[in-house]
Structure formats: structure tokens, C-alpha cells
Amino acid sequence: MVGLVATRMRALYVPWELALRERDRLFDDLQAWTKIDTIMLLDLYSARLRTGTHGVTYHNSQAALPPTTQFNSPVRIMSAGEFAGIADFMRTARSRGFKIASLVAPLFIPAAGESMACVDFTGRKLLGPKDSVFYGCPNNPAVVDYGQTFVRGLIGSWPAMDYLSLDHLEYPINLFTSYPNVDLRDLFVCFCEWCQMRAREEEFDLEGAKEEVASLFRSISSPRTRARPTAGPFGSADVLAFLVRRPQLTAWLDFRRRSMTRYARSLLDACRGASPARGSKPKIGFYFQLPSLSNLVGTDHETLFPLFDYACVKFPDYIPGSVLPIVTDKISEKTRAGDKMVLRSTMRELLDLGPGPKRYRPLGGMKDVLLYSNATDPSMVERQLKRISGLKPRTKIIPHVWEHNGDVASLRAKIEVLRRHGFRDYTVWAFEDGLTRENLRTASGVI
Numbered sequence: 001m002v003g004l005v006a007t008r009m010r011a012l013y014v015p016w017e018l019a020l021r022e023r024d025r026l027f028d029d030l031q032a033w034t035k036i037d038t039i040m041l042l043d044l045y046s047a048r049l050r051t052g053t054h055g056v057t058y059h060n061s062q063a064a065l066p067p068t069t070q071f072n073s074p075v076r077i078m079s080a081g082e083f084a085g086i087a088d089f090m091r092t093a094r095s096r097g098f099k100i101a102s103l104v105a106p107l108f109i110p111a112a113g114e115s116m117a118c119v120d121f122t123g124r125k126l127l128g129p130k131d132s133v134f135y136g137c138p139n140n141p142a143v144v145d146y147g148q149t150f151v152r153g154l155i156g157s158w159p160a161m162d163y164l165s166l167d168h169l170e171y172p173i174n175l176f177t178s179y180p181n182v183d184l185r186d187l188f189v190c191f192c193e194w195c196q197m198r199a200r201e202e203e204f205d206l207e208g209a210k211e212e213v214a215s216l217f218r219s220i221s222s223p224r225t226r227a228r229p230t231a232g233p234f235g236s237a238d239v240l241a242f243l244v245r246r247p248q249l250t251a252w253l254d255f256r257r258r259s260m261t262r263y264a265r266s267l268l269d270a271c272r273g274a275s276p277a278r279g280s281k282p283k284i285g286f287y288f289q290l291p292s293l294s295n296l297v298g299t300d301h302e303t304l305f306p307l308f309d310y311a312c313v314k315f316p317d318y319i320p321g322s323v324l325p326i327v328t329d330k331i332s333e334k335t336r337a338g339d340k341m342v343l344r345s346t347m348r349e350l351l352d353l354g355p356g357p358k359r360y361r362p363l364g365g366m367k368d369v370l371l372y373s374n375a376t377d378p379s380m381v382e383r384q385l386k387r388i389s390g391l392k393p394r395t396k397i398i399p400h401v402w403e404h405n406g407d408v409a410s411l412r413a414k415i416e417v418l419r420r421h422g423f424r425d426y427t428v429w430a431f432e433d434g435l436t437r438e439n440l441r442t443a444s445g446v447i
């Protein structure tokens with residue numbers, strides 16, 4: 001175990017297509033203008049998106065693995081020639097002094113059998129947009145097998161790998177992938193046959209939970225009536241009162257956390273047991289959502305923290321900038337509950353995201369998976385860091401921040417908070433327009 005060794009990682013996510021197209025320019029710029037020491041690469045290879053799509057990275061993806069990888073389910077894999085191309089990129093990055101991190105979202109299933117998908121409380125499968133990925137259920141043995149095969153394949157075939165980070169160990173939350181055709185039922189999974197079987201084993205009343213989930217859904221998706229005149233002020237006391245009357249709902253959230261933890265452990269075991277293509281074994285880490293949200297989406301970060309070599313806490317602009325407004329606007333529309341801005345503020349307060357802007361600046365549609373450019377409150381990072389101050393050792397915590405729209409000023413504000421809290425390491429997600437020479441030069445002194 002290498003868990004007690006401080007992890008030094010200043011990592012930047014680079015989309016595969018840009019990496020292959022502008023390899024040397026990218027390495028030159030990163031070394032000239034930044035302190036980035038690690039290149040983060042996705043487990044799935046996606047070609048560049050066409051104009052008009054939503055900036056989702058996982059469109060039409062193939063596993064970034066050699067075609068000899070043996071999956072037991074249908075998975076699109078790279079050809080030998082394509083894999084040689086990405087392997088060459090990794091070797092060159094290494095020779096230029098960069099470390100390599102593999103970013104793996106094992107529950108994002110690309111075009112595999114639909115029997116692996118999560119199922120909502122109405123029995124509907126979450127298959128997502130065509131040619132994109134869908135969420136697999138962590139209790140489904142085919143999903144476990146897929147994830148284990150994937151991580152073993154990555155560790156066994158990538159010519160260089162210093163870190164393997166498991167991402168999105170969570171139930172669906174990325175509602176922007178289906179925007180504007182949003183269905184809030186996507187948030188209330190999973191009730192598939194494997195979850196039913198697991199619940200029977202644990203003597204957990206999943207059917208009872210399903211009724212309470214359905215009741216919750218009705219309360220946020222049907223018009224307020226005189227019998228339920230809750231259109232007025234709504235806050236944490238109302239949430240508490242609601243939960244007290246529905247104990248199975250809370251127990252269900254815990255059932256989801258246990259299911260996800262079991263799944264995370266099975267992947268960690270596969271990673272620890274895999275033999276690397278060359279060199280020493282990679283350190284294994286995991287990402288978790290905003291600390292105020294993590295448990296609600298199934299990630300028990302406190303239980304997982306001691307098991308992994310490092311843990312990346314996410315401060316994603318897409319929570320305040322698209323997921324939250326999508327959810328609250330939908331609730332306002334369905335319940336006819338009046339001012340949607342009031343509901344946005346209330347939800348921000350419940351999740352401790354900071355008050356946010358008085359006026360949200362629209363990006364004119366979905367851009368870099370965001371609807372608004374200014375929804376991240378500068379205080380969000382500060383507020384959320386307090387919630388994980390008990391996790392020890394601190395050297396295992398690596399904050400994860402976003403750069404979108406080429407907005408270096410916003411990135412600077414977030415990094416400054418992290419520096420104030422003594423964090424020297426970070427992982428950064430950026431889109432192609434943030435990785436131009438001009439933008440990387442502007443980011444000098446920031447990352």
C-alpha cells in the first residue's frame with residue numbers, strides 16, 4: 001500500500017482528439033506556462049463533437065484499450081492501429097517528463113447491452129441519448145464484470161500509468177446530457193432486478209422505498225393543490241418534515257450508498273490485483289461530488305477514503321451552472337409553484353453552494369455542459385472544504401476544479417481559495433477552447 005505517501009499531482013485533463021492532433025504544441029505550452037505535471041486521459045475515446053451537441057465528452061465512444069481485451073458484454077473497442085496512436089502519445093508524454101493519470105468512469109456504459117442499465121421507480125430503463133453512454137447499475141454482476149475487465153485492461157495495456165482515478169461512483173446526476181428533454185425520474189434509481197435481489201439478501205424493503213420515492217416524485221412534479229398548499233416558503237424544516245414521514249426514503253439512500261461502496265471495493269480489488277504493462281503499479285484514487293451532495297448521489301466518501309491512495313473532491317461548475325437550475329426549473333414548471341428563482345436560491349442554500357448571482361448570465365444554450373456562465377459562487381469551494389476538514393491525512397485530498405468557456409479568471413478565483421487552504425495539488429478539467437496557446441499563457445501563475 002502506498003496510501004501514506006503524499007500524492008503530488010497537478011493534473012490537467014486533455015481530450016484525446018486534441019492530444020493526438022496538437023501533441024507537441026500542448027507539451028511545449030504546458031511546460032512553458034504552467035506547473036502541470038500530470039496528463040489526465042479518459043478511459044473512453046470520443047471523437048470531437050459536432051457543432052450543436054451539448055459538449056458531452058462521451059459521444060460515440062470506444063474503450064481506450066487494445067482490441068485483444070476480452071469483455072463479456074458488447075463494447076466498442078479501438079482498433080490495433082488506433083490504440084498504437086494513443087500509446088505513442090502516452091510514451092511521448094512520459095519522455096517529456098509528464099506523469100499519466102487514467103480517468104475511468106466505470107459506470108458509464110458505452111453502447112453495451114441494455115440489461116446493464118439502471119431502472120427508475122416506474123420500471124423505465126435509463127438508456128440516455130443515442131450513441132452516448134448510460135449509467136450501469138452497481139448491483140448488476142454484468143456491470144461489475146465490465147468495470148473490472150476495464151480497469152484490468154487499462155492497467156495491463158497502457159504503456160505508462162502513474163494514477164488510475166475512478167470517477168462517477170455515483171447514481172445519475174448529469175441531467176445536462178439529455179437537456180432539454182429532461183426527465184427527473186432519472187434521479188430516482190435503481191430498482192432493477194439485481195437491486196431487488198440485493199435488497200432481499202439484506203432484508204431491506206425496496207418495495208416500500210419505491211412507494212416513498214414515488215410519493216416524493218409526485219410532490220415535485222404535480223401542481224400544488226389546496227390539500228397540499230406548500231407553494232409558499234420552502235426550506236430545510238420542510239425537507240426534514242418530509243423525510244421524517246418517509247423513513248424508507250432515507251434507508252433507501254443508505255442502501256444506494258452501500259451498493260456503491262461494494263461496487264467501488266470490487267473495482268479497487270481488480271486494480272490492486274492487475275499487473276501493469278511496465279513499471280510499478282499505479283496509485284488508485286476516486287473522485288467524489290461536492291461533499292454536501294456526495295452521499296445523496298450514492299458516494300460514501302468517508303468510508304471509501306481510507307481504502308484508496310488519494311481522493312479527489314469535485315467542485316464542478318455544472319452543479320450550480322446546469323444541474324441545479326435544470327432540476328429547480330422543472331419542479332417549478334410541474335408544480336406551478338411560482339418564482340423559479342426562489343426555488344433555485346433555496347436549493348443552493350440546502351446544498352450550501354453560496355447565494356449565487358442576482359442575475360444568471362445565460363450562455364445561449366448548453367455550452368461546455370453549462371447553461372449559465374456565472375452560477376458558481378466564489379464562496380462554494382470555501383463552504384464545501386469545511387465539510388471534509390475531518391478527513392485525514394489531508395495529503396490524500398486533491399481538489400478538482402473546472403475551467404469552462406476559457407474563463408481563466410473564474411479558475412483563478414477557485415485555485416486561490418485552495419491555496420489559502422494549503423492545497424498545492426489539484427486536478428483540472430478543461431475543454432478544447434481552454435487549452436489554446438493563448439489561454440494556457442493566460443493561465444500562467446494560476447495552474
Ligand SMILES: [Zn+2]
Nearest residue numbers: 137190192195
Ligand atoms: Zn439496480
